[in-house]
Amino acid sequence: MHVETFLPAFLMFTVLGLVLPVILSKVAMDGRLMPEDTRAKPKAAASVYDQIGGTAAVDAAVDVFYRRVLADAYVNHFFQGVDMSKQAAKQKAFLTMVMGGPHNYTGKDMREGHKHLIKMGLNDSHFDHILMHLRATLAELGVPENLIQTIIGVAESTRDDVLDR
Numbered sequence: 001m002h003v004e005t006f007l008p009a010f011l012m013f014t015v016l017g018l019v020l021p022v023i024l025s026k027v028a029m030d031g032r033l034m035p036e037d038t039r040a041k042p043k044a045a046a047s048v049y050d051q052i053g054g055t056a057a058v059d060a061a062v063d064v065f066y067r068r069v070l071a072d073a074y075v076n077h078f079f080q081g082v083d084m085s086k087q088a089a090k091q092k093a094f095l096t097m098v099m100g101g102p103h104n105y106t107g108k109d110m111r112e113g114h115k116h117l118i119k120m121g122l123n124d125s126h127f128d129h130i131l132m133h134l135r136a137t138l139a140e141l142g143v144p145e146n147l148i149q150t151i152i153g154v155a156e157s158t159r160d161d162v163l164d165r
């Protein structure tokens with residue numbers, strides 16, 4: 001056989017038989033041949049913020065929440081003279097952050113933010129009222145009970161700071 005006829009066949013054999021399998025197995029191992037969602041990758045647990053519906057849900061919750069709070073004569077005097085649109089924006093950013101959403105809260109920490117209210121008589125009974133309004137708000141918006149409990153737990157964890165003790 002002449003070299004001219006043998007060489008193309010030899011090259012073809014080398015490429016198909018030896019080189020191609022090596023390339024294919026490497027690509028497959030990299031995962032590039034597998035569909036996107038079947039590749040092994042750790043799944044991050046969805047945050048409470050995502051589970052309740054993200055920004056839209058937090059916005060709705062805080063608006064309903066402050067409507068309730070301002071209608072409650074037991075606690076609304078604490079909010080006298082407070083710019084409620086600024087307050088709602090701070091509360092939205094704070095709740096978003098503590099529920100595992102984006103960190104955009106630039107307000108005071110809970111102790112500093114409420115210190116002046118202690119002088120006005122702020123105590124556990126007022127805190128309980130606020131939690132009651134938060135719970136009722138979330139229930140009204142159809143948030144599932146297990147998530148309500150998680151969110152109330154987060155709010156509860158700020159009690160000693162809010163009450164400065």
Ligand code: HEM
Pocket residue numbers: 075078079082087090091094106107108109113114117122126127128130131155156158159162
């Ligand atoms: C669940 C617990 C609470 C959370 C997570 C919370 C959250 C916040 C946040 C994020 C701010 C903004 C702080 C800043 O100025 O940078 C704030 C301010 C304020 N909070 Fe709360 N709060 C809680 C409990 C309470 C309670 C029990 C009361 C009274 C009944 C209250 C009344 C106020 C008032 C009046 C302000 C505005 C202070 C001002 O601008 O003069 N908060 N709160």
